[in-house]
Amino acid sequence: MRYFLDRSLGSRILPTLLREHGWVVETMDERYGAERSQRVKDVTWIEDLGEGEIALTSDGKIGKVAIQAEAIRRRLARILVIDANLTAREQAARLLDSQMRIERVAIARSGPWILSAGADGLRDLRMKER
Secondary structure: OEEEEOHHHOOOHHHHHHHOOOOEEEEHHHHHOHHHHOOOOHHHHHHOOOOOEEEEEOOOOOOOOHHHHHHHHHHOOEEEEEOOOOOHHHHHHHHHHHHHHHHHHHHHOOOOEEEEEEOOEEEEOOOOOO
């Protein structure tokens, strides 16, 4: 599995922790450059997701805005939301604990989808209706 981390998850601590456990991760800074990544709109990074890539974000409102939801549908994007109130180490632990479930969903379900990785497991989040 390949993962893309949006800017809300940072570019150092969380990616490093995930990579130490074998995750293939690309951050916004790596994809767009540190300066430009701060200006990239959500719709842009959604549309730029690679084939089979899963986007990780802490933006619980992703897909609630019509233009984002349409980009997610158009790109058949697969997005996983992790709690912004957790530290990077706690986020990494949550993701690592959920890794097998995430991979099962990713294999079984093509996009578009948005899932939340909570303490009680994975759950579907709704997008803005068309």
